[in-house]
Amino acid sequence: MTTAPNESMKTSQQEVQRLLGRCLLRLQQYERLIKVIVAHHELSGSAHGLEKILAARIADTSGKTLGTLVGNLLGSYVVTAEIDTPKAETASSPGDGPWFSIRASLELPDADFARITNELKELVHLRNNLVHHFIDQHDLWSLNGCSEANDALVTAYNRIDQHFEQLQEWADDMQKTRRQVAEYLLSDGCHEFMVNGIAPDGTVYWPSGGIVRSLREAAGELAIDGWTSVMAASRRIIEREPEQTPAKYGCSSWPQVLHESRVFEIRYFETDGQRSAWYRIKENSIN
Numbered sequence: 001m002t003t004a005p006n007e008s009m010k011t012s013q014q015e016v017q018r019l020l021g022r023c024l025l026r027l028q029q030y031e032r033l034i035k036v037i038v039a040h041h042e043l044s045g046s047a048h049g050l051e052k053i054l055a056a057r058i059a060d061t062s063g064k065t066l067g068t069l070v071g072n073l074l075g076s077y078v079v080t081a082e083i084d085t086p087k088a089e090t091a092s093s094p095g096d097g098p099w100f101s102i103r104a105s106l107e108l109p110d111a112d113f114a115r116i117t118n119e120l121k122e123l124v125h126l127r128n129n130l131v132h133h134f135i136d137q138h139d140l141w142s143l144n145g146c147s148e149a150n151d152a153l154v155t156a157y158n159r160i161d162q163h164f165e166q167l168q169e170w171a172d173d174m175q176k177t178r179r180q181v182a183e184y185l186l187s188d189g190c191h192e193f194m195v196n197g198i199a200p201d202g203t204v205y206w207p208s209g210g211i212v213r214s215l216r217e218a219a220g221e222l223a224i225d226g227w228t229s230v231m232a233a234s235r236r237i238i239e240r241e242p243e244q245t246p247a248k249y250g251c252s253s254w255p256q257v258l259h260e261s262r263v264f265e266i267r268y269f270e271t272d273g274q275r276s277a278w279y280r281i282k283e284n285s286i287n
Contacts, residue, residue, distance in 0.1 A: 012146035019153035020134065026160045027066075027127050033167050034069045035061045041077045041174055044101040067124045074120065077170070078106050080113035104177040106170055123163050126156055196248070204249050206261040211237075211244045215257070215264065219281060227267070230254050230277040 039061040045053040061069070108116065129137065138152065139145025184190050192198045196210035206212055218233035234254045237244050251257045255277050258264045264279045 009141075009143065009146070012143055012150075013140055016138075016140055016146050016149045016153065019150060019157065020130065023130055023153055023157050023160060026157060026164060027130070030123075030160065030164045030167060031066050031069065033164070033171055034066070034073060035064070037077055037167070037171055037174060038064075038069055038072045040178070041105065042103045044103075066127055070120045070124055074113075074117055077104070077174075078108065078113065078116060080108055080110050102181055104174045106173065119163070123160070126159065130156060198249065202250065204260075206263060209249060209261065210241075211246070211249055211257055212261050212263055214241055214244045215261075215279070216281060219279070223280070227269075227278040227280050230258070230266070230279055233279070 035058075039057045040054070043050060043054055043057070061072075064072070134149075138149040140149060189200045193200070193205070197205040197208040197212070199205065214237045215233060218236045219228040222228045222232050222236065246253055246257050249257060249260075251260060255266060258266045258277075258279050263282060265282050266277060266279045268275055268277055270276075
């Protein structure tokens, strides 16, 4: 038989419970924050699919253990110059539209990277001990055992808190990078690239060019036996979308746009002695 613990024992055990709970709550805060970094520090895909891709990354991260998250963080967000970071995927087809790859990382000297790697592994070990083995490692039914447990929990909390503060600094740095990206996404230059396929250096990504989209739409309305008059299409576009001009894309004429885009086939037909340009969408062109 065992006797009921006296008031001093109860107080000591309650203090152990409080300190253990404090450690576990801080660990949960750490895990929530590291999930945010792992899910958001890198994003690549077509411009139109980024929202779904991010949602999938968040969902994938939500169920991972701290050990797995630390493994994802090292060599991906926290890197050293000697580590080859993963290459972003490339667009599967021109029809995917503009392809974005956004990546934030923290590059450290080799010695610092090795030190942080060891420290994070120790944090995972500490977390597992607190969650699974703490009650086996300390005699919580004696005053001395409770006192030793208290000391261990105070030390553990300080270590966890130091890691959390460090992770918060990393998250703040990443957030600054994301704000810079957001500012770019709201800029006129990004709008031109997203909507019209025109990069800041003037390079045109033709498959997602606004003028190509307009030519496709015109073909859908005006085609005769699969072919569309370039003159009729250009008139339609000028009436509805006057900003979509060949000059905007560095071209001097509509036939040049059709040729440069490599999306259309162009031919010249003669009708009643008049030679005119007609076009159609190439069979291997992706909508």
